[in-house]
Amino acid sequence: MRPLYIDGSPGCRVVLDEPALRISLTDKADQLFPMSRVSRVVCKGVVEWSMSALLACADAGISVLFLEKNGDLRARWLGRASDRQALTQRLIDLLARADGPSLYENWRLSMEKLAARSFARRIGLLDWREVSVVTLRRQLFVSLGSGGRQCARLLQNILHAELLVWLPEADFVSDDEALLANDLDLAAFVSQLLLWDFYPLLLDDDTVSRAAPMQAMATLFQQRSDRCYLLFRSTINKLHQFLLSVS
Numbered sequence: 612m613r614p615l616y617i618d619g620s621p622g623c624r625v626v627l628d629e630p631a632l633r634i635s636l637t638d639k640a641d642q643l644f645p646m647s648r649v650s651r652v653v654c655k656g657v658v659e660w661s662m663s664a665l666l667a668c669a670d671a672g673i674s675v676l677f678l679e680k681n682g683d684l685r686a687r688w689l690g691r692a693s694d695r696q697a698l699t700q701r702l703i704d705l706l707a708r709a710d711g712p713s714l715y716e717n718w719r720l721s722m723e724k725l726a727a728r729s730f731a732r733r734i735g736l737l738d739w740r741e742v743s744v745v746t747l748r749r750q751l752f753v754s755l756g757s758g759g760r761q762c763a764r765l766l767q768n769i770l771h772a773e774l775l776v777w778l779p780e781a782d783f784v785s786d787d788e789a790l791l792a793n794d795l796d797l798a799a800f801v802s803q804l805l806l807w808d809f810y811p812l813l814l815d816d817d818t819v820s821r822a823a824p825m826q827a828m829a830t831l832f833q834q835r836s837d838r839c840y841l842l843f844r845s846t847i848n849k850l851h852q853f854l855l856s857v858s
Contacts (some may be wrong), residue, residue, distance in 0.1 A: 613648065613649070613650060614649070614650050614651050614652070614653060614769075614772060614773065614829075615632070615644055615649050615651070615652045615653070616635065616651070616652075616653050616655075616769075616825060616826070616829045617652065617654045617655065617658050618655050618656060618823065618825045618826065619654055619655055619656035619657040619658035619851040620636065620637070620656060620657055621637065621657050622635070622636065622659055623635070623636050623637075623656075623659065624659045624660075624661070625654075625658060625659070625660045625661065625664050626661040626663070626664050626769060627661060627664040627667045628643060628783060629667070630645060630646055630647065630815060631643040631644055631645045631646060631665055632644045632646060632649065632667075633669075642750065646667065646668070646671050647675065649671075649673055649778050650673070650776050651673055651674045651675070651676070651679065651772045651773065651775060652668065652673060652674070652675045652772075653675075653676045653768065653769060653772045653829075654675065654676065654678060654680075655678040655682065655765070655825050656678070656679075656680045657680075657852075658677070660675075660743050665688055665743050668688065669688065669689070670790055673781075673837035674687065674688060674772065674775040674776065676686070676688075676766050676768055676771060676772045676775075677686035678765070681764065682762075682764035682765040682824075682825075683760050683764055684768050684769075684771065687775070689775065692830075696851070697782045698781060698782040698783045698847070698851065698854075699782065699783050699784045699790070701854040702715075702790065702795070702850075702854060703790065703852075704784075705854060705857060706790075706793050706795070712793065714794075714857055718850070718853045719800060722737050722804060722849065723744055723803070723804065724744055726804045726807035726808070727742075727744045727747050727807055728740065728742070729807065729808070730747065730807045730808070730810050731810065733749060733811050734811055734814070751810060751814075754759045754814055754816065755813060756801075758824075759813050759814070759825060762813055762827070762828055763806060763809075763810075765824055765825055765828040766806060766809055766813070766828045766831065766832065767802050767803065767806045768802075768828060769828055769832050770801075770802040770805050770806060770832065771798050771799060771802040771841065773797070773832070773836075773839070774797075774798040774801055774802055774843070775786075778798055778801075778839065778841055781843075781844070781847045783797060783847075784856055792794065801843060803847055804842075804846060805839055805842055805843065808833070808835075808838070808839070808842060809835070812831065
């Protein structure tokens with residue numbers, strides 16, 4: 612299965628043509644995408660969906676991400692999830708403790724520091740062991756420029772969409788009420804972690820100067836998807852170890 616990326620425009624519409632999704636574009640022939648081959652859908656800009664298409668995606672376990680024209684996340688449509696899994700339950704148990712939220716926040720900050728320092732080392736900063744995440748983010752904001760920042764937003768949401776598929780496979784259910792009550796969005800957090808691995812490439816002018824940033828970032832992700840998955844599994848393993856250590 613592969614992700615489906617839709618770069619929307621006025622007149623773009625997605626309807627159910629069972630067992631496929633039919634995408635209609637103004638002045639272009641309709642395209643059919645069998646749902647059995649679609650892992651997730653990422654829509655950017657103006658895309659009109661029929662309710663039957665959305666419900667079919669939910670029934671098939673296909674998540675849909677809706678992005679603004681500038682790449683910001685607007686909404687998520689989640690497919691059916693299974694019963695609560697082991698990772699989810701451990702995290703819920705931790706958050707139910709008085710010290711749970713602060714313990715989880717400390718783990719989250721430590722993971723972000725690891726990812727940021729790895730980025731600093733890769734780009735050759737001499738003080739990569741000491742530089743703070745805040746400082747690196749401030750420098751990135753300037754160095755990336757508006758075009759690079761747009762590409763980063765697009766790429767982070769592409770990663771987010773992928774994580775909505777990978778996390779359930781790793782025994783994590785993101786829409787549990789207890790997690791939502793704590794404003795815990797693991798897919799969003801891990802997508803931010805994985806993005807650090809792409810920043811050296813996004814600082815390359817050739818990467819961010821392409822005509823169609825949505826497709827360019829989708830291609831960039833596909834080229835590095837195996838590495839991303841390994842980094843994701845490493846993060847989940849660290850989360851498992853952390854939860855076991857505080858249980």
